[in-house]
Amino acid sequence: MIIKVKNLVKRYGDLIALDHLSLSVNEGEVFGLLGPNGSGKTTAINCILSLLSYDKGEIEIFGQPMTPDAYNIKRDIGIVMQNVAVYNELTVYENIDYFCGLYVQDKKLRKKLVDEAIDFVGLGDFIKFYPKKLSGGLLRRLNIACGIAHKPKLIILDEPTVAVDPQSRNKILEGILELNRQGATVIYTSHYMEEIEQICSRIMIIDKGKAIATGTKDELKAMISMGEKITVETYSLSEEQLSRLRKLPNIASAVYKNQTLEIKSNKGQNNLETILDFIKREGIQFGKIYSEMPTLNDVFLEITGKELRD
Amino acid sequence: MQVFKLCLKVLKKNIPTMLIYIVVFLVVSLIMSSALSKEMQADTLFAQKKSNMAFISEESSPLIDGLKQELSKVANFVELPDEKEALQDALYFRSVSYILRIPEGFTESFMKGENVRLKKTTVPNSYSNTYIDLSINKYLNNARLYVRHIENISQESLVQHLKSDLSVNTSVELKNKSDKVGKHIYANYFFNYMSYSLLSVLILGMTALMLVFYNNDLRRRNACSPLSARSINLQFILASLLFTVITWMIMVAFCILYNWKNSFNLNTVYFMINSLVFAFCGASISFLIGNLVKSANAISAVTNVVTLGLCFISGVFVPLELLGDSVLKVASFTPTYWFVTGNNRIAKLAQFNHSDIEPVLSCMLIQLGFALAFFAVALVINKKRRFQ
Ligand SMILES: Nc1ncnc2c1ncn2[C@@H]1O[C@H](COP(=O)(O)OP(=O)(O)OP(=O)(O)O)[C@@H](O)[C@H]1O
Ligand SMILES: [Mg+2]
Numbered sequence: 297m298i299i300k301v302k303n304l305v306k307r308y309g310d311l312i313a314l315d316h317l318s319l320s321v322n323e324g325e326v327f328g329l330l331g332p333n334g335s336g337k338t339t340a341i342n343c344i345l346s347l348l349s350y351d352k353g354e355i356e357i358f359g360q361p362m363t364p365d366a367y368n369i370k371r372d373i374g375i376v377m378q379n380v381a382v383y384n385e386l387t388v389y390e391n392i393d394y395f396c397g398l399y400v401q402d403k404k405l406r407k408k409l410v411d412e413a414i415d416f417v418g419l420g421d422f423i424k425f426y427p428k429k430l431s432g433g434l435l436r437r438l439n440i441a442c443g444i445a446h447k448p449k450l451i452i453l454d455e456p457t458v459a460v461d462p463q464s465r466n467k468i469l470e471g472i473l474e475l476n477r478q479g480a481t482v483i484y485t486s487h488y489m490e491e492i493e494q495i496c497s498r499i500m501i502i503d504k505g506k507a508i509a510t511g512t513k514d515e516l517k518a519m520i521s522m523g524e525k526i527t528v529e530t531y532s533l534s535e536e537q538l539s540r541l542r543k544l545p546n547i548a549s550a551v552y553k554n555q556t557l558e559i560k561s562n563k564g565q566n567n568l569e570t571i572l573d574f575i576k577r578e579g580i581q582f583g584k585i586y587s588e589m590p591t592l593n594d595v596f597l598e599i600t601g602k603e604l605r606d
Numbered sequence: 607m608q609v610f611k612l613c614l615k616v617l618k619k620n621i622p623t624m625l626i627y628i629v630v631f632l633v634v635s636l637i638m639s640s641a642l643s644k645e646m647q648a649d650t651l652f653a654q655k656k657s658n659m660a661f662i663s664e665e666s667s668p669l670i671d672g673l674k675q676e677l678s679k680v681a682n683f684v685e686l687p688d689e690k691e692a693l694q695d696a697l698y699f700r701s702v703s704y705i706l707r708i709p710e711g712f713t714e715s716f717m718k719g720e721n722v723r724l725k726k727t728t729v730p731n732s733y734s735n736t737y738i739d740l741s742i743n744k745y746l747n748n749a750r751l752y753v754r755h756i757e758n759i760s761q762e763s764l765v766q767h768l769k770s771d772l773s774v775n776t777s778v779e780l781k782n783k784s785d786k787v788g789k790h791i792y793a794n795y796f797f798n799y800m801s802y803s804l805l806s807v808l809i810l811g812m813t814a815l816m817l818v819f820y821n822n823d824l825r826r827r828n829a830c831s832p833l834s835a836r837s838i839n840l841q842f843i844l845a846s847l848l849f850t851v852i853t854w855m856i857m858v859a860f861c862i863l864y865n866w867k868n869s870f871n872l873n874t875v876y877f878m879i880n881s882l883v884f885a886f887c888g889a890s891i892s893f894l895i896g897n898l899v900k901s902a903n904a905i906s907a908v909t910n911v912v913t914l915g916l917c918f919i920s921g922v923f924v925p926l927e928l929l930g931d932s933v934l935k936v937a938s939f940t941p942t943y944w945f946v947t948g949n950n951r952i953a954k955l956a957q958f959n960h961s962d963i964e965p966v967l968s969c970m971l972i973q974l975g976f977a978l979a980f981f982a983v984a985l986v987i988n989k990k991r992r993f994q
Contacts, residue, residue, distance in 0.1 A: 381826065382824075
């Protein structure tokens with residue numbers, strides 16, 4: 297087990313930022329920490345890294361208790377902070393070299409690692425730039441390069457893709473998966489469920505400092521009663537038709553608004569077929585019709601009663 | 607030594623702002639040095655000033671020739687036509703400041719022992735005229751003595767006597783306590799003023815460095831690395847000390863360059879030690895300010911307030927003698943005051959016995975005390991900030 301956290305409690309005055317949070321991360325996985333703003337993701341990461349003192353709990357990394365002076369543990373961790381932490385006085389290259397140099401003394405090896413990191417985030421054209429001259433997205437990429445250049449066993453990324461355009465974001469996500477394939481264990485926090493779904497092999501959803509669900513994305517989706525979500529675009533639907541629809545088996549809810557019919561079905565087989573039959577039978581004219589599997593947002597919504605996104 | 611190198615790079619980035627202070631300092635001290643060296647020449651050389659006078663005699667006699675010769679020691683003679691208007695003009699335009707007229711029959715009456723008078727016209731309030739008056743009085747009084755006591759003395763022998771009497775001259779020498787002391791006026795000024803620039807540059811550099819170094823995000827990021835907090839702090843301190851010493855060296859080097867002739871003596875060594883101690887004190891003050899100031903914008907404001915404030919009340923710009931007692935009392939709670947006092951004492955050092963050095967050493971010790979005190983306070987604040 298790479299990381300083991302037991303009953304972690306962190307208070308900021310009256311605010312309980314982490315409420316008996318427990319988690320474990322296995323070797324080789326990409327572990328996702330998903331939660332809305334202020335749910336305690338960064339606080340959890342900072343406690344795990346011993347950057348913050350906490351009120352209660354136990355933290356082990358690589359099987360050893362984590363403390364502020366556990367330098368042997370720190371040597372094998374790469375960290376990409378939520379707040380970009382680079383030196384404005386150093387160029388892109390110098391920044392990566394500096395942070396890599398905190399872990400790797402050997403100059404030749406370091407040069408190789410730094411060059412690889414630059415390739416990895418695609419900053420080759422900007423090595424002489426100072427951070428102030430970089431766009432927000434490029435700056436994020438520099439932040440990532442600084443964190444992973446030394447090829448650590450465990451990589452922790454705290455919302456690394458904020459303000460990064462979709463194309464670069466995909467590149468970064470692919471890169472993270474590549475690092476994972478090369479053997480690194482990854483912890484990835486985000487409030488974008490798409491990202492988390494895309495790369496994480498195991499996910500923990502947290503809210504208000506509490507873990508509310510953990511598992512693979514399929515396991516998570518299996519936890520909730522909702523089956524699929526079916527959307528029908530139609531110009532006319534009478535109240536009677538709507539109430540007849542609601543009486544069909546396995547229908548959890550049906551709402552008609554703005555010429556769109558949204559149906560949520562419970563778990564079960566042939567839900568879409570039932571509805572298509574109904575539409576044919578009633579002679580309802582429709583434009584588009586599509587069905588979606590539940591998302592992590594639906595999971596979050598069903599467990600907490602609110603949307604993941606604000 | 608990653609952190610050490612990082613610190614140096616950050617400092618290097620801030621050289622332009624610091625350079626402004628250094629250049630201003632060097633220019634001011636250059637101006638000061640040339641002004642002072644002129645002043646010093648004027649002060650140390652004593653010469654009786656000769657004033658211009660017109661000597662108009664309506665008769666000619668050995669006695670009068672003797673007087674004229676005597677007066678040539680204190681005055682330059684200007685030939686003027688004996689016309690009222692020309693004389694008045696000459697006085698008015700100051701081409702002469704003294705006009706002496708010897709009336710006809712003066713010699714005869716004088717030799718008889720009668721009371722006779724010379725006529726003088728002068729520019730008012732000219733002190734050099736006093737010399738002329740004195741010379742004339744001395745000459746005539748002596749002559750009168752001879753005339754009274756030696757019957758029928760001839761004019762020739764009278765003049766002879768007077769000449770030998772009056773040639774007994776008092777040589778006047780302006781005595782400085784020691785001529786060595788004057789030599790250190792420049793170094794004294796330079797080092798006093800250096801406290802201002804040194805403080806400014808140190809505070810600018812150190813605060814800029816600390817803003818970066820103690821930035822919360824960056825500090826956290828560094829804390830994630832396997833580098834121990836102790837090693838990080840040690841490298842930071844090392845870089846700060848190097849910066850302090852280099853800044854000090856640059857300034858001292860210029861003092862020696864400007865003041866080459868007077869630089870190779872023990873006084874300079876003590877000036878250097880005193881300023882090095884002060885530099886450490888300045889570094890410590892900067893460290894404290896760096897712990898208090900949290901924005902780059904505040905840096906230059908704080909730098910100016912602190913440096914100007916400290917330097918004004920401590921006799922850097924205004925000599926200590928001119929400051930009021932209450933100011934001095936407040937000033938004695940500042941390291942700059944002890945630095946300046948130390949410099950002033952060093953400038954007066956002519957001997958280097960234990961008892962001569964002691965007051966200087968005590969100034970340095972007090973500065974060291976300040977340095978430690980500031981450093982300790984900074985550490986406390988630093989610790990508080992880290993655990994917030
Ligand atoms: N230094 C602090 N002092 C007081 N409260 C804090 C502090 N840092 C965080 N908090 C609070 O703790 C809670 C958790 O914050 P945290 O930064 O861990 O959230 P997060 O999940 O990382 O959010 P985001 O997605 O916005 O990064 C929030 O309510 C926040 O206001
Ligand atoms: Mg966060």
